[in-house]
Amino acid sequence: MKDNGQNLYVGIDIGGTKILAALVKGNGGVIATKRCPTPRSGTGRSIITAATTLAGGLLSGQKLSWRDVTAAGVAVPGVPHPSSGRVVFSPNTNLVGVEVVPLLEKSFGVPVAIGNDVNLGTMGEYWQGAGRGARSVVGMFVGTGIGGGIIIDGKLVTGCREAAAEVGHIIIQIGGPQCGCGNHGCLEALASRTAIERDIRQAVKLGAKTALTAIVGKKLAVIKSSALKQALRQNDKLVTSILRRASEVLGYACLTIRHLLDPEVIVIGGGVVEACGDFMMPVIERIAMHHSVQGIGHAGRIMRSKLGDDAVVLGAVALAIRKVRGDKDQRADSRAHEVALRPDGSVVVGGQAVTGDVFIRPNGKAKPRRKPTGKIGLKEAVKMTKGHPQAIVIAADKPGSIVFTDAARAILRERGVNVSVLPVARAVEAYNAETRRRALLIHRART
Incomplete structure (x- = not known):
């Protein structure tokens, strides 16, 4: 997906408790957001009315109207039909059977795209967040439940029934606690906030002490993620123990994802991780990184979500842009930027001749080198890994003139980048x- 950055889009995230709308530039810049409670007692139509009113208020607050908007994207907590725009499954809202897209397109007067909220959260992180620059991303979001999303080569993997990436229902423990889906031992039944709350209440019932009784009340009716964070800060032994166990389970889930898909990035987010990630992420990473099957190069990264609440609305905008742009990838694909060598020895990138020392990034963009020398230090090596290339080819008139400092070699090795230094013709x-x-670095001999 490409956009000049000047077009405006609206992203809407319809959740079980709140609706969030965002006005977003085509380059991903968030201009403004607005939210309201999700109607709980009304019909699905009342939810759509609330979303419509919210988005209209967002625009009027910026002195804009729908005539200024190119398209909109909406995320729903469930399974939407991709062609009709009708919600076919939504356990936490009254949207089942509602033809969301036709209703919103009639109201807004612009094209509307629809997707599952967690899928679009993953898309948002892929476009503008922790997965930016990667070609394969798996998202895992830990909140009341656990949801996921899969992106391979820039495309969402939704499965034959639009129900793929239900990572929360991977069976982790045979015969384990019953999950809300009816199965036993699901990841969601072991490591979601609902599961964490259950384990805390059971332990307290058996006599365990916890600071949570002072934080949220003796009945422990609702234990929010913020309360868990507060208990961690007080070094609460019970909360620390239960969160460590949940983190270990999440680590093994990441390990399963890695063995199955081997993605470049696994993004972990959701309310529990946003609140308690400083404690949880090291535990998750330790298990996932040290128990995986060895392959070529370094394993992909496990990263904490960078976008928070904005992930889903940005993913909704990304989907909207794809709808109006013909389902193109968000980033320029380096496959479209072949390099050619002319008979006179000059190099052509994407149809344009380049002179001097340049670096071709994974997105195909050519950047001049600031210091066109044969020595590559740490600072330049770090810049060379921007966009997460797996292979860097160095084209040099005199290959022997290329020298890496020890620090530069170390960072390239640490980031799993394969580097080859070749004469220009062979490098091309x-x-x-x-x-x-x-990626490609071109170093020409100075005359």
């Missing part, structure tokens, strides 16, 4: 033949 061939995410 190697770069064009490279099937991994690639």
